Amino acid sequence: MEYVAVRCAAKDCKAMQTVKMVVTGPFAAGKTEFIGSISEIAVVRTERKISDETRAVKAQTTVAMDFGRITIDQDLVLYLFGTPGQRRFDFMWEILSEGMLGFVVMVDAVRPETFREARSILDTFRKYSETPFVVAANKQDHPDAWSPEDMKIALGLDDGIKVLPCIASQKESVKYVLLELLYSILERVQD
């Protein structure tokens, strides 16, 4: 088992166990919003104003990473790391993927022009690590959203891979995606 142990100064404080999940996907897929919907702390963001052609999609983008926290109990914390979506920051991806429990690939279901990039990111992360993953088909509340079933075919994914409906702005939807990922991880774990 690989985890980060943080020793407390107080005598009665046990070692804090932290686990990490990564939320990746193309630019403007909804990764920051996804983490923000479930994190108990204000998501630590490193965003910058955009000055290139991507401005039309959103005004700011994550250039390093998003960082969210979910305290499970007194000595267990889950951290969510969001990767920068643009290829020019892909040097960060391998760093962020180290030691991850699993990963979520966020895909904007309204923008099929990003599907190829999503598949490419997915393949890259699978090369970094063989950990379980799920694909979140975001913006399912939008009338033009592709259904998860169509997206699975569009992305060329095997039947066994979970493509889940998601609305990144809704906490329950985010919980559902994370739980499905955890169930996939659980299936692989043997005591």
Next chain:
Amino acid sequence: MALKGNLRDFSLHQLLNLINLAHKTGALTVKPEKAANSSNGHSAPAALFFREGRLIHAFYEGKPARLTDVLVQVGRLTPEQAQAVRQRSRIDTDKELGLLLIHNGFLSQNDIIQGVRGYLLETVYHLFTWSAGDFRFEPNELPPEERITVPLSLENVILEGNRRQQEWERLLDEIPDLDVSLRFAERPSHIRNISLTREEWQVISFINARNTIRQIGEYLMLDEFQIRRVTHGLKQNGLIELMQSPRAEPAIPKAPLPGVKLSRGVLLRIIDGIRRR
């Protein structure tokens, strides 16, 4: 819900695969982009119709798609025969036109079906050479009732379309620019027993420094796919020469890193913790 996108991001091969696997019924319209690499002279949007994952009808918007027009385009009927049948038609439906064609002894039922089938295939194969263009799939939209439909399995269409697409891409690699001139090879010493097609002879007759490949193709009414194929054949035979551009090498992927293991107990705690939030 409608599926929208651009062929640049989601190819026709992928779209047809999706329609086939999901047994979709509806209409797919594709609008070619002017700057896109297209092999044919069609600049009008194309419409393909599907029923339960099978291609049943296709046409280019603004182009006549009556049965007689279709059969003339695939060479099964002469324009004069088509005109004669249309004049006798009262309601101008494909069914009535088909019956008139059979009753007048122009074509058999099988000829008509094979003709429509050929037109459908040529239409969809042409679309495989469109590298860009907005598309929209509207579920449950079917062709006009008066048009004849012939159901075709998409699996073979996708396979043949892929083959043509690969051939088209190979031709684009070999002959990226049509605005160059051709010249006869300076040392065609290895040439032996070459048989040329009629089209190849026609192209050869126009080779000189002033004529570009595009101009030759336009003059001979060959689309971009055809003129590239003829030019490529002549080049392969060592008869002619033209300029080429180099290809970029693909990036080398990085090596994988090991994954992480966690105990079942810790995982169950995390699951419980998320559920309670």
